[in-house]
């Protein structure tokens with residue numbers, strides 16, 4: 279009866295359309311973000327600000343938030359972790375719910391999510407490491423930077439990793455910033471590291487480390503090195519460590535300087551300055567040796583690694599091309615650091631195995647049969663999975679710093695907001711969100727309990743926090759037991 283009167287009233291005022299619009303505006307727009315790392319939190323921050331009536335669930339497979347900020351950023355870079363303060367503000371907004379310990383692909387599927395939310399944003403990052411696919415890559419003492427970083431940063435499951443640090447030389451294959459992080463942590467003094475949130479077991483192992491020499495091997499030349507100037511400066515200033523370059527690697531480099539863009543020019547000038555100042559009889563305890571134009575072709579050893587065989591490369595059109603000449607360099611431990619790759623956690627996703635990320639255009643996930651280069655379909659509904667998006671390393675591949683991830687996620691979040699505003703994502707009916715009854719999930723308050731306990735343990739040791747590493751312990755603390 280009441281309903282009939284309302285309709286009549288509306289018809290009388292001639293505002294039926296207005297009425298439909300305003301009733302749909304009151305339906306809460308439910309959005310699920312999978313992955314509580316930087317990509318997920320930045321997207322949530324943007325959506326909260328730009329989409330009224332939105333309610334966001336941020337789901338992570340771990341009981342703790344912050345993804346790569348907690349488990350990837352080096353412990354001696356605390357300033358990079360300050361973004362956690364912004365993420366915390368987002369998580370504590372009444373329109374946001376953090377749900378930890380729930381895993382896409384294990385606890386629920388993408389299709390289930392799409393049925394329960396108006397929009398789903400996948401930001402679960404890149405957690406596998408790329409392989410070289412060379413003989414003996416699985417030999418003892420060949421590890422990956424991913425494992426090493428996960429170990430010192432306390433990612434659950436890596437606490438017993440225990441790399442063999444009993445030899446003199448570590449060879450890192452790859453010259454990105456992850457490789458630099460590993461080199462710096464291994465060559466840093468334990469007295470400095472113990473003021474950071476590095477895990478206690480890693481600190482203990484590093485205090486017994488015999489590694490004095492770290493080789494950082496790249497397949498191309500100094501002008502193509504992937505590390506950035508801040509990371510290089512840190513290495514050059516590292517106390518008790520001497521950086522030694524190979525003179526031959528710098529042929530034609532000074533000549534190229536005038537043509538370089540500013541950031542490349544500055545880092546190249548720094549390398550050249552360091553090269554010109556290098557001492558022939560280094561007196562330091564540790565040594566850092568960047569080596570260029572070498573592609574690893576074989577790990578040599580029987581039980582454990584003894585050396586790595588490389589082809590010597592020339593640079594042709596910016597690519598490393600083997601000359602046919604070889605060089606073997608002895609080592610006690612090898613760490614592969616040639617980039618990360620995402621995993622496909624759901625068979626229904628359009629996943630590009632070659633690139634190691636979800637097939638998407640500007641964050642919209644492409645329909646299963648389509649690829650990003652498919653230009654023939656214009657219609658959004660035919661081309662993209664409705665209401666399904668991706669951002670961060672899962673969408674772009676594993677490149678860029680946190681700022682790049684922020685820009686990418688803000689862009690995708692903007693697209694999501696526009697798709698709601700333009701009715702590309704329709705909000706005709708209420709959506710329930712994930713059903714949590716009977717599941718052991720961790721809420722934001724649960725995380726706060728873990729955080730408090732970590733800080734307390736850290737204070738006892740004179741460090742910012744001592745991370746809880748075991749999943750069962752995290753869950754126990756989150757439940758207040």
Ligand code: NAP
Pocket residue numbers: 410451452453454455456457459496497498502503504505509573574615616617618676677678679
């Ligand atoms: P990255 O910067 O892409 O570096 C990968 C390195 O591996 C490059 O030197 C690359 O050489 C080499 N490589 C790749 N495939 C190879 C192969 N088959 N054989 C030999 N070498 C190979 O990756 P990342 O170090 O894993 O870092 C990922 C992203 O995180 C980067 O954007 C990085 O800047 C960022 N990050 C930033 C920080 C920081 O800001 N402090 C810390 C860690 C990571 P080519 O160049 O020849 O391909």
